Amino acid sequence: MRKLIYGMNVSLDGYIAAPGDDIGWSVPSDELFQFWSDQLQATELSLYGRKLWHMMAPYWPTADQRPDSTPAEIEFGRRWRDMAKVVFSSTIHEVDWNTRLVTGDAVAEIARLKAEDGGPMDIGGAALAAAAMRAGLIDEYVLATAPVLVGGGTPFFTALDNWVNLNLVETRTLPCGVVLTRYGTRR
Numbered sequence: 001m002r003k004l005i006y007g008m009n010v011s012l013d014g015y016i017a018a019p020g021d022d023i024g025w026s027v028p029s030d031e032l033f034q035f036w037s038d039q040l041q042a043t044e045l046s047l048y049g050r051k052l053w054h055m056m057a058p059y060w061p062t063a064d065q066r067p068d069s070t071p072a073e074i075e076f077g078r079r080w081r082d083m084a085k086v087v088f089s090s091t092i093h094e095v096d097w098n099t100r101l102v103t104g105d106a107v108a109e110i111a112r113l114k115a116e117d118g119g120p121m122d123i124g125g126a127a128l129a130a131a132a133m134r135a136g137l138i139d140e141y142v143l144a145t146a147p148v149l150v151g152g153g154t155p156f157f158t159a160l161d162n163w164v165n166l167n168l169v170e171t172r173t174l175p176c177g178v179v180l181t182r183y184g185t186r187r
Helices: 030-041 050-056 060-065 071-082 106-115 126-134
Strands: 004-011 015-017 045-049 084-088 099-102 121-124 140-146 166-173 179-185
Touching: 004 030, 004 126, 030 071, 030 140, 045 050, 045 106, 045 126, 050 084, 050 126, 060 071, 084 106, 106 121, 106 126, 121 126
Parallel strands: 004 121, 004 140, 045 084, 045 121, 084 099
Antiparallel strands: 004 015, 140 179, 166 179
16 A cells, blocks of 8 residues: 655645745745655655646756756756656646546545555645545645745645544754654554
8 A cells, every 4th residue: 555645835824825826935945955856756656736737847847958957956857757647637638747647536546546556655736635635545744834924825734524633753944944844644
């Protein structure tokens, strides 16, 4: 059975995007960028919702060809482009970059993928992660909490029908002031 991990940059008041889908506050420092790159390298399959896919797909597949890309961006871009990905959407008609499109029941497909043998999967995108959260499919939560209050926007956590009890797995503070926390779902 695979492990499903939900992790994103989050504001101190709990948002992954400020109003208007503004993520300008979450531009990672070198240390935070390396953390996310290491997370990506340890992941076998990435699951995306439509909005996050539309943010990632235009930039990362060709990051290694951009003259202004840093070595870390080149490494991340190659990892991202080459890894297996699944996008869940009923409005997109095609995807590329080693990606498969699922237009049907996202929760059923995530449960099926999770039941397979294989390495860890990560899930990104607030709406997709919320559906997996409500279905009890997420095994680990990774929060990179930035020292900023944005006052509203897209929350990291969704409204739930039941409590989700967690165990603290790791916490550390990066020099930029971001606090990394990992929580495992207590089953």
